[in-house]
Amino acid sequence: MKSFNSIQTNLRYIWPYIWRYRKWSALVILFVLLKELSVLGEPLIYRQVILVFESLFALEITHDLAIQKTIFLIIGFVCLQGLVIVSNGLMLHFTNRLDASAMRDGANDFVGKVLNLSFRFHSERKTGKLAKEFARGVNGIEAFLDAFVFNLIPLLIRLTVIFIVYVVIEWRIALVLLVQAIVFCVFTIIASIKMQHRRDTANSFDDEGSRKAMDALMNAEVVKYFHQEQEEIKSFKKTRQVWKDNKQYEWDGWKWVSSGQILINVSSVVILLMIAIPLLISGDMGLANFVLVISYLGYLVGILWDFQHHVRRLQEALTDLTAFFSYFGKENEISDAASAKTLEVKQGLIRFEQVQFAYQGSSGVFEDLSFTVPAGKSVALVGPSGVGKSTIIKMLYRFYEPTGGYITIDGQNINEVTQQSLRQQLSIVPQETALFNETVAYNIAYGTKAVTREQIETAAREAHADELIANLPQGYDTLVGERGVKLSGGEKQRIAIARAFLRDAPILVLDEATSSLDSASEAEIQLALKGLMNGRTTLIIAHRLSTIMSADLIIVLSDGGIVQQGTHEELLEHGGLYQKLWELQAGGYIE
Incomplete structure (x- = not known):
């Protein structure tokens, strides 16, 4: 029940993307239908070829007529193959566009939603966990859509067509097909639900491992100060070991599921042959229909086998998407009033x-x-x-x-x-200056639109940052590293002060604006700040x-x-x- 609720919940979030690109979605379904009908038409060609030769051997048609019919059937077979190739290519063409667009929009919506959440959320979140859930969720959109395009819709089409054909030929064979499909699908779905807990646990430790790794890497300087490299490695290995144990348990479970599926398919084939062969021997079923039944059985077993793979991917996608879309339902603690x-x-x-x-x-x-x-x-x-x-x-x-x-x-x-x-x-010079892994110029201009290089350089001079920038390898085009790691605390603070000069807001906030400066630099900055504060x-x-x-x-x-x-x-x-x-x-x- 949990998985069906998960499908319903996730489909509610994914559906707007499908509807947004409904033309592509409709074309995908159309070409999936054409491809499957073309594939299912091949055994009908084989059946007709056998009927032609049966008629020839029974002297019901002439040799020339048999050749003509055979040539016609070969042409039909080639046309079907061409239709399979074309429809498959077009299906992939539009599926790729649907997947890429939905993944892009999902990623955009996630980042937009999370960035607009309240400050309290960001002060309490775990960056590593969030990054993992983002990456898995975006990939989960593709897996979710592909499970329907490449298996669930084709399976439904094949089951429907083959069931109708089997009913026409022999109702008992149709009954075997129906029971086989139901037992196979129910068994696979129940097994995937049973293993969902293991995937959830593995994901939680994957998130925790990522958080620990990011913490250690972002604070590598502190780790080295206290010589804690081995402790951090040991802690990371511990979480990865738990992840490995749960992941291995999940994969081992799928091994037994695979064995159970083989047993279901083999049992169905044996039962079907036990029905079909006596009918063939007694003459109640012709050779052409027997070949058709066996051919369709192979097609059905093949897609049922793929069903296991896609259900597994779908189950993984549902787990990932549940975490991904959980952020979409979060209420913003502080929102603008409608009359703002x-x-x-x-x-x-x-x-x-x-x-x-x-x-x-x-x-x-x-x-x-x-x-x-x-x-x-x-x-x-x-x-x-x-x-x-x-x-x-x-x-x-x-x-x-x-x-x-x-x-x-x-x-x-x-x-x-x-x-x-x-x-x-408002403009602020914070106590801890956070910089983006971009150029110095980018960081000075951050938050101020449509500025020129000259304005950026003027702001840097006013902040007494022009000399330090001139000494950087590429000057204003120097990348400052993650969170400005390539700059000292004082250098980062000067960049923040230059940013405030450039922003030129009427209200200024100084949060320990000179805390990272030496006495000589502080005297210079105090003069600069005095000018910045004047009239503000x-x-x-x-x-x-x-x-x-x-x-x-x-x-x-x-x-x-x-x-x-x-x-x-x-x-x-x-x-x-x-x-x-x-x-x-x-x-x-x-x-």
Whole structure:
């Protein structure tokens, strides 16, 4: 029952792709029908040849007439072969296009769906598992469609035609055929269902192995620092061993299924011959019909044997597609309202009004958070680690939504505007700069449309990144490696700052924008950032307090809310948590 439900569920997702390319789908079915009817026409030619020679030997026709009929039948046979070749070629032609288009659309829809899921989903997902499910799911679309095109539809056509012919010749033979087909198919389907659990288990450990491998490879530097190569290899081997055991069990199961199928087919052939041979001997069945029965039996056994292979592929595809399409049913935690408008920023005034927030399954981070970031001014958020500074940024970006209260920009509730228009007005220099394995120029221009090389280079100069880029092997065309592995932390941060210069958004977010820079570089970048911040509403997260001394307002967070706010001088004058942090740090870094 689980497999039938799986077929129904997956067909619901695949059907739109089939319907989208319904002309190709219809042509595929048409040429499958033509091919199968042409193939099934061959034994009828053999039957007619035997009848011609029986008539000749019985002196019912002349020698010349027998030759004429034989030539006519040979021509008919050649035409049938030509029709098989042409219909098979056209079937493959349109099947290839249907498969490729459905796989492309499925991949596009998967990536589109997953990328648009909420930030919480991406923060909790396992990349290796997701990548495996994506690859298997796309291939599963092809396997699912091909199982129908190359076996299930041809099997249905052959069963129908052969059953009708057998009924006309001898009903008992038709009954044997019907029982054989039903027993064979039911046996194969039940066996595949029994082994589905093993494939599910194998897939889960395949996913886990991929996750472990990607974790180790992406953190190869850390692995080497702690000399954990052998431990990581051992852990990976353990998951692959469990995968191997379950996969081998599944494959061994198919070995016994194959033996059972052979037994069913052999038994059916023996029973059929026990019926047909006496009829042939008694004269109740002619030699021509006997040959036709045996020929069709061979055709049926052949496609039933293929049925085992395709059911196995279909079962694998169903398992893979179930995981693949499970993402299509995921609800986006944060969606635009139907009446959402485009955010219009004229000044850039940000207000947090009685904001409450708590992570799932934990106590509240904020209970009644209210503050204002004046238009064109800079506000810094400071406080011990874990007080929610980064959470404030994520709420501003609508990665998370407050559980109470609201956030406005120029009086517009950000929950009532589109996420796209909101984020177009924001630019960020994050603490951990993530870069794509593309060129330096690509990474600087990322998120900004229709920019020239000159604009990219200008942004790099403003970020004081032009010298380091000039020293790279191919300059702006240098590939930075996975997640920017070819660049140092400071170099990556300069690229991020250049990206912010180029984006030129009215609201700027600096999340430890100079944390990876040395003192000399920091002095240069501070000058650059001062120019970038000029006239822009700027929200700053800082651990290094020396970097926010000139902020227009400093907000000190602790215990779920604001405990102090003021300028650097005012906060030092009044004492409290800020002064303690300053003294502990002595111009350095808050631990």
